[in-house]
Amino acid sequence: MSNIQTITMPKWGLSMQEGKVNGWLKQVGDAVEQGQEIVEVESEKIAGAVEAAATGVLRRQLANEEDVLPVGGLLGVIADASVSDADIDAFVADFLSNFKPADGEEEDQGPTTQKIEVNGHKLRYLKRGEGGEAMLLIHGFGGDLNNWLFNHEALATDREVYALDLPGHGESTKDVGEGNLAALADTVAAFLDAVGVASAHLVGHSMGGAVSLTVALRHPAKVRSLSLIGSAGLGSEINTGYIQGFVSAANRNALKPLLADLFADSSLVTRQLVDDLLKYKRLEGVGEALATLSDNLFADGHQSSVMADQLGELGKPVLVIWGEEDRIIPVAHAHAVSGKVQVEVLGNRGHMVQMEAANDVNRAIARFVG
The missing domain is CATH 2.40.50.100 (RNA polymerase II/Efflux pump adaptor protein, barrel-sandwich hybrid domain)
Known part of the structure; x- marks a missing residue:
């Protein structure tokens, strides 16, 4: 049978x-x-x-x-x-x-999150899988390693895959230092050293994409490839109403409509998602961390770092994945780089395309790094 x-x-x-x-x-x-x-x-x-x-x-x-x-x-x-x-x-x-x-x-049979000290600060991470060429998943602004719920296990079938909470996020230190892309990228490079990974395939979502690009520019030996999902750093436009609203939102009524902008299908915003984010936003130091990052990265209604012109100089394979209905960072940024790198645009999907079209995204990344 x-x-x-x-x-x-x-x-x-x-x-x-x-x-x-x-x-x-x-x-x-x-x-x-x-x-x-x-x-x-x-x-x-x-x-x-x-x-x-x-x-x-x-x-x-x-x-x-x-x-x-x-x-x-x-x-x-x-x-x-x-x-x-x-x-x-x-x-x-x-x-x-x-x-x-x-x-x-x-529950102790399965993987559990761990904390590691990097440059004097604690970072939380989750590791799945063994062997192969390592991969690191880097979430976006206001996110954490749970943004990869639908992707982490699938991508770890034939390799070790790490997901971390960036400084200012999740259960990592709330000290973001300078609060710019260089500081975040240097922390990521130091994290890879701390867990004993010489170089990794970086998968970055939104702000995490800009961080991944910055790691590739500052620490090229650490990066095997880049998979950039709805990525910052490829154009100047961004929905600053969302960013500013997220930084200032202090209750469910303020937060929920903002989160609806992350998905093409706003019914995916569960009560639990709103509650989890409110709990995070009320942690000591989070408000200052998000404000510092926002001021540095998204000042005056624009992205302060645009690295699209440097894609060709990286000498690394780059995959760009976007949801066609992205209301945070326009899909035009994906179309603009389509001559230089591999681009996949998924219809009827929004900014959290790795959740809304998890199976398609997982397959695209697995093919790309395979």
């Missing part, structure tokens, strides 16, 4: 214990291709689609819309049309009788 494939509730992020079914994208009897999105589910933090692990026919849906299942729980079954209903029923019965949800106490 090895040609029967399960569709199970995924685990997105370290704390996810269960997920809710939002709706099926395929119906029983539909042919499905490996990699096709077949069911939408959501955790408390984010919603996303589960892909088919195999090509075949969707033979069973074992969870309905609004059902809540533990991580690993059986959502559905894919098999060839030639497999009998009796065999599938037996397979499902066997799965359900042997399935035990992971106990929250067993």
Whole structure:
């Protein structure tokens, strides 16, 4: 019965214990291709689609819309049309009788975040995967390593992949020093030294893209390639209303409409996402850190560092990924560099394209660094 494939509730992020079914994208009897999105589910933090692990026919849906299942729980079954209903029923019965949800106490089996001292400051990071050419994921302004919930594990199947909280963000030091790209880039280079990585593929989102570019310019030996997602540093325009609003927002009503601008589909802004960001913004030192970065990087309504003209001088492979509906940094910046580097623009996606089109982004990066 090895040609029967399960569709199970995924685990997105370290704390996810269960997920809710939002709706099926395929119906029983539909042919499905490996990699096709077949069911939408959501955790408390984010919603996303589960892909088919195999090509075949969707033979069973074992969870309905609004059902809540533990991580690993059986959502559905894919098999060839030639497999009998009796065999599938037996397979499902066997799965359900042997399935035990992971106990929250067993979380120590998986990776956990760690802290490391870099230049006298603590930085939080998460490492997944082993071996291969190392990769480092660098989040954007006001983000943290959880911005890579849908990407980290997928990218770590054949290599070690680190995600860190930049200074001023997440659970890292709130001291941003000079608060410019050079200071952030030097911290990233020192972080790679501290974890024993000589050079890495850098994947940067938004401000993290500008940081990645700056690392490549200041510490070229540390960088194997650049994947820049909705990146700062490639043009002068930026939605400064969003930046200033994010810096000053002090409550849910101020924050929620701003976060809607991050996604093409604003329904992805969950209550938990707003609450997590409010909690972060109330930490001591965060207000000063964000204001310092904003004043340095996005003064007078423009990006202060534009490095598009230096892409050709890097001597590194560069991939640029953008959501066509990006309301924070215009997609025009991607089109402007398309002659110089590889560019992928994804339709109906916004600034958080690595969340909204995670499977497409993961495949593009894996192909590029592969």
